[in-house]
Amino acid sequence: MYRYDQFDQKIVAERSGQFRAQVARRLSGALTEDEFKPLRLMNGLYLQLHAYMLRVAIPYGTLSSRQMRKLAHIADKYDRGFGHFTTRQNLQFNWPKLKDVPDILDELAEVEMHAIQTSGNCIRNVTADHYAGVATAEIEDPRPTAELLRQWSTFHPEFTYLPRKFKIAVTGADDDRAAIMVHDIGLKIIRNDRGEVGYRVILGGGLGRTPFVGRIVRDFLPKAELLPYIEAIMRVYNTHGRRDNKYKARIKILVHETGLEDLRAEIEAEFARNDIAAIAADADEVARIEAYFAAPSYETLPQLSKSFEIAKANNEALGRWAETNLADHKIPGYSIVNISIKPVGGVPGDVTSAQMIALADLAERYSLSELRITHRQNVVLPYVRKNDLEALWQGLVGAGLATDNIGLVTDIIACPGMDYCALATARSIPVAQKISTTFADPALQRDIGPLDIKISGCINACGHHHVGHIGILGLEKRGEEYYQITLGGDATETAAIGEITGPGFSEDEVADAVSRIIDTYLETRNSGESFIEAYRRMGPSPFKEALYAPH
Amino acid sequence: MAKFRPGTLRVLTANDLLTGDVVFLTDQGTWSRILDEARLAGTQEEAAKLDALAANAQVEALTVAAYTIDVERGAEGRLRPLRTRELIRISGPLTRLPLKTGRRKSDPEPEHTAAIGVLMPPRGNGDDHVSL
Numbered sequence: 005m006y007r008y009d010q011f012d013q014k015i016v017a018e019r020s021g022q023f024r025a026q027v028a029r030r031l032s033g034a035l036t037e038d039e040f041k042p043l044r045l046m047n048g049l050y051l052q053l054h055a056y057m058l059r060v061a062i063p064y065g066t067l068s069s070r071q072m073r074k075l076a077h078i079a080d081k082y083d084r085g086f087g088h089f090t091t092r093q094n095l096q097f098n099w100p101k102l103k104d105v106p107d108i109l110d111e112l113a114e115v116e117m118h119a120i121q122t123s124g125n126c127i128r129n130v131t132a133d134h135y136a137g138v139a140t141a142e143i144e145d146p147r148p149t150a151e152l153l154r155q156w157s158t159f160h161p162e163f164t165y166l167p168r169k170f171k172i173a174v175t176g177a178d179d180d181r182a183a184i185m186v187h188d189i190g191l192k193i194i195r196n197d198r199g200e201v202g203y204r205v206i207l208g209g210g211l212g213r214t215p216f217v218g219r220i221v222r223d224f225l226p227k228a229e230l231l232p233y234i235e236a237i238m239r240v241y242n243t244h245g246r247r248d249n250k251y252k253a254r255i256k257i258l259v260h261e262t263g264l265e266d267l268r269a270e271i272e273a274e275f276a277r278n279d280i281a282a283i284a285a286d287a288d289e290v291a292r293i294e295a296y297f298a299a300p301s302y303e304t305l306p307q308l309s310k311s312f313e314i315a316k317a318n319n320e321a322l323g324r325w326a327e328t329n330l331a332d333h334k335i336p337g338y339s340i341v342n343i344s345i346k347p348v349g350g351v352p353g354d355v356t357s358a359q360m361i362a363l364a365d366l367a368e369r370y371s372l373s374e375l376r377i378t379h380r381q382n383v384v385l386p387y388v389r390k391n392d393l394e395a396l397w398q399g400l401v402g403a404g405l406a407t408d409n410i411g412l413v414t415d416i417i418a419c420p421g422m423d424y425c426a427l428a429t430a431r432s433i434p435v436a437q438k439i440s441t442t443f444a445d446p447a448l449q450r451d452i453g454p455l456d457i458k459i460s461g462c463i464n465a466c467g468h469h470h471v472g473h474i475g476i477l478g479l480e481k482r483g484e485e486y487y488q489i490t491l492g493g494d495a496t497e498t499a500a501i502g503e504i505t506g507p508g509f510s511e512d513e514v515a516d517a518v519s520r521i522i523d524t525y526l527e528t529r530n531s532g533e534s535f536i537e538a539y540r541r542m543g544p545s546p547f548k549e550a551l552y553a554p555h
Numbered sequence: 556m557a558k559f560r561p562g563t564l565r566v567l568t569a570n571d572l573l574t575g576d577v578v579f580l581t582d583q584g585t586w587s588r589i590l591d592e593a594r595l596a597g598t599q600e601e602a603a604k605l606d607a608l609a610a611n612a613q614v615e616a617l618t619v620a621a622y623t624i625d626v627e628r629g630a631e632g633r634l635r636p637l638r639t640r641e642l643i644r645i646s647g648p649l650t651r652l653p654l655k656t657g658r659r660k661s662d663p664e665p666e667h668t669a670a671i672g673v674l675m676p677p678r679g680n681g682d683d684h685v686s687l
């Protein structure tokens with residue numbers, strides 16, 4: 005994992021001190037709320053419905069046991085004993101008090117954490133594949149790239165007041181788990197015909213009010229030219245982004261309105277004007293960053309663990325968990341462990357402080373003290389020996405974290421919605437709870453197979469509903485919540501924006517509507533065909549029929 | 556500001572600057588966490604006064620994001636907001652919170668009226684219009 009050097013430590017500590025002074029000035033009346041608001045937002049402090057909310061950055065979703073324990077401590081000392089993992093791989097505290105926030109930031113700084121770049125019109129916390137460094141078929145670990153971008157973008161004076169927020173995601177694998185196609189910039193580490201490693205640069209993806217799948221703006225960018233090229237994109241965006249209209253200010257609209265070809269020409273011209281050598285990261289600095297992400301010293305182990313195979317055969321629950329929650333590791337004898345934060349009937353992404361401590365302890369014991377937060381609001385332990393899987397699972401059972409549903413119908417992404425969020429038009433959480441309760445039966449979930457349900461409580465689409473196989477968007481009409489359903493969305497390398505089925509459903513009806521969609525799939529699928537494959541084959545008609553035809 | 560519908564009541568709400576708690580302006584010019592203690596505007600004119608107060612600097616000195624909401628008197632005589640959003644804002648998430656929740660020990664109990672700060676003189680004090 006990356007460790008702060010003296011510069012990182014200094015800027016985080018200084019920032020915390022500045023915010024303490026700003027809070028004091030707000031409380032004394034020296035700053036008005038209008039003056040203070042952008043300052044608090046730049047430190048991740050929002051005002052939600054019931055209270056302030058502090059969004060803590062977890063760069064590319066990677067954190068240590070020590071950091072997770074600190075989050076648990078903050079949840080207990082300053083909040084209400086729990087936190088919420090978001091689709092940006094961050095953590096939100098729902099009830100901090102303004103007077104405590106400077107202390108919280110100091111505590112975070114102690115463990116190399118902060119809340120910078122979690123709000124405002126800047127380059128936000130960079131996200132990455134949560135299997136980074138351990139995925140099979142990965143060209144290179146995306147975390148050094150993400151860390152380089154973090155360092156370059158932090159407090160970059162030219163890009164602090166962009167037309168709108170800007171999100172970058174990185175993956176080094178063919179299977180896109182970082183949703184790079186729906187980010188402002190998606191970076192895919194690739195190898196060209198000559199065997200050189202570089203990036204495919206995807207531009208202008210995004211969700212929200214106007215969803216777009218990103219498009220390739222540069223098919224191959226040499227690694228060393230990353231920062232100059234991104235800087236060229238940012239400069240063109242900063243110049244031409246629609247500052248006149250908040251709803252048209254994201255780069256996706258610029259790509260759409262200008263046309264990819266023209267915009268590409270402008271970016272390339274800007275790139276050519278840049279002093280590439282001056283902007284490119286220093287090779288020594290890149291090497292220094294990469295060294296932090298060097299592979300740990302793995303043990304030489306057989307691919308299969310006999311003890312785990314026997315344990316699985318003798319324990320149905322363990323077998324079920326292994327079937328859904330484990331992923332192949334690039335090193336024989338190791339597994340990537342997915343920990344579901346989606347208990348049936350629970351709140352997607354919510355963890356109690358006790359669970360945070362359990363996660364920290366289990367990671368320390370079984371995963372070299374490292375955890376990852378996924379954009380699907382789950383947790384990953386990246387380095388678990390197969391011989392340790394049974395013991396780890398026992399620990400997870402004890403902490404209420406052994407839900408065996410990764411990738412299944414109950415592994416639902418849901419934003420906080422109107423239960424917390426000031427911008428919401430409807431609640432998301434109860435819809436997720438109803439659907440997961442409806443499909444609680446493990447056998448039924450497995451029969452349905454891979455299925456992504458994603459729920460947002462408003463058009464801002466933090467719950468990624470556009471790219472859910474089944475997407476649900478909560479809206480409001482004449483004071484009543486109602487839910488629009490989209491089908492066929494996809495957040496992976498085959499990205500697609502879901503299509504709206506038709507009129508929306510009331511809160512009482514929406515879980516039943518989802519059941520009818522799933523029943524239709526079960527009745528019409530070909531052998532071995534997943535939901536999304538069946539949808540692509542048949543199109544929306546049979547599903548619309550099931551939803552709207554009079555019964 | 557939202558059109559005032561006769562038969563409804565309007566109150567001024569905000570979040571307390573220091574704690575973020577949801578609060579309501581009372582008749583005494585203080586802020587309370589209890590909706591039933593809120594100063595009620597029952598006419599267009601009174602509603603307009605409350606609306607105007609939302610942008611007042613003294614309101615902003617103690618609170619964040621002040622705005623008015625419409626409420627009605629429920630069956631048991633208690634006030635309740637018309638919109639679900641405001642209902643949730645007052646009652647907390649409708650969903651069950653994770654195991655260990657609730658207020659911290661140091662937090663004041665919600666049933667206590669917290670006079671977060673005196674904003675203006677009580678009404679009926681010879682000055683019905685709140686001059687600030």
Ligand code: SF4
Nearest residue numbers: 419425428461462466
């Ligand atoms: S999608 Fe809307 S309701 Fe949900 S968290 Fe984002 S802004 Fe809030």
